Amino acid sequence: MLNLFSRKTKIQDSNGYKYRLALDIGTEYMKAVIVEYNASESNIVGYGRVQQRYSDMMGGAIANIQGVLQTARKAVELAQQETPHEPIDAIVGIAGEFVKGVMTTLDEERKEPTERISIKELEILIEKAQQLAYRQGREELIRSTGVSNLEIELVNTALVEVKIDGYKVSNPYQFQGKNISLSLFNTYAPLVNVGPLATVVEGLGYQLVGTIAEPYAVANSILTDEACEFGAIVVDIGGGTMDVALIRNGGIEGTMMVGIGGRSFTRKIARELNITLRDAEELKLRYSHNQLPPDMTKEIRDMIIPDLHLLFDGLEMALTELARGNALPPRIYFCGGGSALKGLIDGVKEKRIHERLPFFKKPDIYMLKAEELDRINDPDNLVSGEENVTPRALALQAAFLTTQNLLDQRLA
Ligand SMILES: Nc1ncnc2c1ncn2[C@@H]1O[C@H](COP(=O)(O)OP(=O)(O)OP(=O)(O)O)[C@@H](O)[C@H]1O
Ligand SMILES: [Mg+2]
Structure with a gap:
């Protein structure tokens, strides 16, 4: 049984590694993967898979939070049997059917075209673009679901394109110019679908650091x-x-x-x-x-x-x-x-x-x-086969998420 009160004794950072849990809450199986990662490599160190109780999941969504939480505890326990390192934070997958992708472009005129673009300026622009994207995402989801007071959550965000005075640049840092345009691809999901995932992860005692759309994780991996x-x-x-x-x-x-x-x-x-x-x-x-x-x-x-x-x-x-x-x-x-x-x-x-x-x-x-998702190592061959593509993709995202601050991702 995972001891929720043992946080302080949890082993972290041994040999420079950090540990994180990736959870795939499937209709048929709950899968838990523990990864270790540092700046240069990432490894799968624990894996547990437990069959869901029949009526706990409906059409890919959680139908009984307490039931799913119990199954998740068992899966984590199994994964934890393979490693003494206990993660503190976790990421969770969300099925593709609940998410909606929205491309937003923010066009801004710079007051000082001769000034070089700074990181600070970029951060402000990205934040503005995200606010715009949130409004547009909500409008689209309201249109497609017909629910007028729908609450939504941001699931993923990716900086797709940056243009300065019409020219596409891969890294705008230190460029000069008058017009800057940022294109972001954001993925949203209704709160009713995201909320229970967070409740399960938090119920297990982890801090939720990311909800990742499963097909995106697979494609990205x-x-x-x-x-x-x-x-x-x-x-x-x-x-x-x-x-x-x-x-x-x-x-x-x-x-x-x-x-x-x-x-x-x-x-x-x-x-x-x-x-x-x-x-x-x-x-x-x-x-x-x-x-x-x-x-x-x-x-x-x-x-x-x-x-x-x-x-x-x-x-x-x-x-x-x-x-x-x-x-x-x-x-x-x-x-x-x-x-x-x-x-x-x-x-x-x-x-x-x-x-x-x-x-x-x-x-x-x-x-x-x-096993074809080989940007993460699996020294003990724990996560293989067709049914483990999504959990392994989530594990890979879990290991890369830290360095994957929006700016790092594109501007590094
Ligand atoms: N070799 C196989 N041949 C046929 N079916 C298989 C095979 N291996 C696994 N399955 C089937 O795959 C299903 C489980 O797949 P998976 O673990 O990907 O589902 P899940 O992630 O729990 O569900 P979902 O993604 O729909 O929420 C089961 O119905 C199982 O019978
Ligand atoms: Mg699945």
Whole structure:
């Protein structure tokens, strides 16, 4: 049991390392990762995964805070068994479907064009741009949800572009000029979705230092800065839902949620064979791992094909909606345990969706594994496979968040 009163005795900063917890509150599984990091490297040192109680999560959101908190305690306990170092602060992931990305550009005329731009001046400008972005983000979310007194929270912020007198610069520090324009990409979520995440993290006894949109964490962990600007589509198929996110211009441009995930297939098998969900889950995994005799394999395949087609259609509809007639990026990354279902990725490829959607060229369709996110080390191989892409991406963000002050990020 995590002792909430032992804060002062917690071991921090040993060998120059700091420790932090990354929490992925999934519909099917709660995952906790402990990372250690310093200025030059970051390592995964603890991992725990615990199945959620069935009704604690609904459609990717927390439905019972106390229930989820209990499960989170167990996951943290497991992670903590692997390391004596106890983090003080934590970051938590928020599912893509709850967030909204807003690009805002602030144009300012400088009073003293010959003065060199200072860090102080930039900080003031960024703050102004963020206030503008907050107002615009709130207006957009109010429009899309129809709730007029909606409270929102800032989830992520990225400085996308700086121009001085029309010229794009990568670092405006010490430049001279009259007109400066800053483009920020901010991500917001309604308070009703962000609040419970913070309550769980604080209930565990950690200080929450960041809420990170999951598809953004994944994209940011696999793509170079350049590719991130060019864009990607991240599809996370978890237990409950399929989240489709369009990443463009260095941020999440839009997200769509389709209510089909790993559980849908388990439920179907349980119903058809009249067996428990637990047995159906095991059968499904054995099917996926080619561990069933041929006749059973065929039986399961025939059983799940209609739902697989629903999923493919859902994906195509989500992408049509997200594209809004504009070109889609040529890379689709799949992650999440549900995407490991045998036949799913091949099925997506066979659908040839690019023939009906605005792709410039046939997109690369790729299934991610957590171990490919190698900007963070995992010496004991704790966090691998399809179902751990998001927790590992969050762990990576947790390790980099400190140095990732908005200015450091772009102006270093
Ligand atoms: N090899 C596999 N084949 C088929 N399904 C799998 C495989 N591995 C994991 N799954 C399924 O993946 C699902 C869990 O995935 P994951 O841990 O990504 O979900 P989650 O993060 O808890 O849910 P969500 O992201 O929807 O909130 C379960 O339904 C599980 O049956
Ligand atoms: Mg998930």
